[in-house]
Amino acid sequence: MASNAAVPFWRAAGMTYITYSNICANLVRNCLKEPHRSEALSREKVHFVSSKWVGGKPEKPTVRSDTPEH
Amino acid sequence: MAMAALRREGRRLAPLISPQSLTALRSSLISEEQIPQGVRSISTQVVRNRMKSVKNIQKITKAMKMVAASKLRAIQTRAENSRGLWQPFIALLGDTPSVDVKKNVIITVSSDKGLCGGINSTAVKISRAVHKLNSGPDKETKYVVLGEKAKAQLVRDSKKDIEIILTELQKNPLNYTQVSVIADDILKNVEFDALRIVFNKFQSVVSFLPTMSTILSPEIVERETESGGKLGELDSYEVEGGETKSEILQNLAEFQFSCVLFNAVLENACSEQGARMSAMDSSSRNAGDMLDRLTLTYNRTRQASITTELIEIISGASALEG
Numbered sequence: 451m452a453s454n455a456a457v458p459f460w461r462a463a464g465m466t467y468i469t470y471s472n473i474c475a476n477l478v479r480n481c482l483k484e485p486h487r488s489e490a491l492s493r494e495k496v497h498f499v500s501s502k503w504v505g506g507k508p509e510k511p512t513v514r515s516d517t518p519e520h
Numbered sequence: 521m522a523m524a525a526l527r528r529e530g531r532r533l534a535p536l537i538s539p540q541s542l543t544a545l546r547s548s549l550i551s552e553e554q555i556p557q558g559v560r561s562i563s564t565q566v567v568r569n570r571m572k573s574v575k576n577i578q579k580i581t582k583a584m585k586m587v588a589a590s591k592l593r594a595i596q597t598r599a600e601n602s603r604g605l606w607q608p609f610i611a612l613l614g615d616t617p618s619v620d621v622k623k624n625v626i627i628t629v630s631s632d633k634g635l636c637g638g639i640n641s642t643a644v645k646i647s648r649a650v651h652k653l654n655s656g657p658d659k660e661t662k663y664v665v666l667g668e669k670a671k672a673q674l675v676r677d678s679k680k681d682i683e684i685i686l687t688e689l690q691k692n693p694l695n696y697t698q699v700s701v702i703a704d705d706i707l708k709n710v711e712f713d714a715l716r717i718v719f720n721k722f723q724s725v726v727s728f729l730p731t732m733s734t735i736l737s738p739e740i741v742e743r744e745t746e747s748g749g750k751l752g753e754l755d756s757y758e759v760e761g762g763e764t765k766s767e768i769l770q771n772l773a774e775f776q777f778s779c780v781l782f783n784a785v786l787e788n789a790c791s792e793q794g795a796r797m798s799a800m801d802s803s804s805r806n807a808g809d810m811l812d813r814l815t816l817t818y819n820r821t822r823q824a825s826i827t828t829e830l831i832e833i834i835s836g837a838s839a840l841e842g
Contacts, residue, residue: 467774468704472697496781499688500705506679514701 529785567818571811578807587802592725592793598694599722599786605779606733611774613741614751617734621713624654624661625683627706627781629788630670632687637795639720639728640669643788646730647674647718651681652827654716664706666785683710685787690789696778699785713740715777719784720791726798728791733784735777738769 460470481489501511628647630640647663647670654661661684665671671685686702706715715735720728736744742765744751759765 463603466704466707467771468700468707468778471775472700472704475697482549490576493693495692496697496701497688498702499693500684500686500702502684502709503682506682508685510699514705 532537538569544676553682557809564818567814567821571814571818574807574811574814578804578811581800581804581807583796585804588793588797588800592790592797595694595786595790595793596722599783599790602786609772609776609779612757613736613754613772615734616736616744616751617716617732619714619734619736619740619744621740622659622737623711623713624650624659625706625710625715626650626654626661627664627715627717628666628674629717629784629789631664631666631792632690633792634669635796635799636792637799639788639791640667641673641793642728642730643718643720644670644673648678650716650718650732651678661761662710664710672763689785692826693825694786694789696782699782700778703774703781706781707774707777714738717780717784719788722787722790722794725794728795729785730818731784733780735773735780738766738773740767741773742766752841 455485458505476494479494495516497513497515499511499513502509536657616681626647630643634640651661652662661681663674663678663681666681666687666689667675667684668687674682684706686705689698689702692698714737717735719731721728721731739790741751741754745754759768778835
């Protein structure tokens with residue numbers, strides 16, 4: 451029941467359950483043996499552009515990406 | 521360009537101008553045409569060019585159809601497998617589209633690219649309807665838009681209600697990590713009592729069901745269970761471990777959101793490819809029909825000019841003989 455004790459700590463750090471589970475999932479992926487490990491890691495790439503709108507006007511979009519820009 | 525405008529102008533003015541000036545105008549116009557002297561038959565150059573361009577467009581649409589078909593096959597299995605993610609949540613928490621809360625957030629899922637039939641406008645239409653349904657004097661309804669195409673449509677009339685716009689989702693193949701990061705982004709930046717995800721559910725290559733999934737915030741779930749409303753059965757479950765019910769509900773609601781969003785994004789991507797496939801199929805068929813008609817016109821004109829020339833030669837020869 452170690453995970454139960456951890457709950458208040460990651461909540462206090464401002465993480466949501468999604469972030470927490472993603473970190474755990476990444477840990478598990480890193481435990482795989484080599485041919486599978488790099489394959490699993492390359493599969494989970496994040497890339498999107500998000501822009502907030504305030505009062506009908508777009509703010510500067512931010513790019514969230516794992517792959518470096520060419 | 522200027523010449524064409526002039527010619528159009530001339531045609532429009534023709535009835536107003538007296539016959540003498542009309543002939544003068546016509547001669548001046550004819551001298552501008554790119555026809556060499558002494559040519560009597562109709563030029564088939566224009567039709568030939570048109571045929572060539574239609575043929576090229578047909579090639580492009582056929583290629584796009586092939587690409588969409590191969591992408592569809594890959595994504596369809598993933599979409600169908602991802603349905604197993606939200607089904608347990610529906611069994612536990614239920615889907616309550618009719619719940620009445622103050623802060624609604626509508627998440628419209630659409631594609632970044634066009635040429636895929638009407639799926640994006642359907643998603644936008646349903647989102648607008650949901651917005652209308654959930655708006656009231658003390659209520660607040662906001663949009664979160666996924667994809668370039670819904671953005672273009674919603675910016676026109678619902679600028680004030682847009683909170684976040686997320687684009688370029690499909691640069692890499694869709695995966696859970698990406699969608700969960702997006703879900704996290706939405707959770708952190710938007711206040712909500714109920715999230716309503718609007719997307720096109722994939723049924724077959726030609727049919728897509730516009731669907732809305734509702735995700736309630738943990739507070740609302742608790743309120744509904746305590747008042748014994750729509751989620752009254754949740755209290756019959758036992759909570760294990762050291763956590764309180766509200767903690768579990770919060771974790772559960774967050775995880776439910778990311779799972780449902782993952783499925784929604786996949787289903788919508790699948791519908792997009794299916795719609796693109798059928799749209800490209802019908803457009804290549806249309807191009808084929810058009811090509812047939814043009815070929816017929818072309819051949820008929822060619823035949824007519826050949827016949828005319830033959831008649832001229834024969835009659836000239838017989839005039840010489842006689």
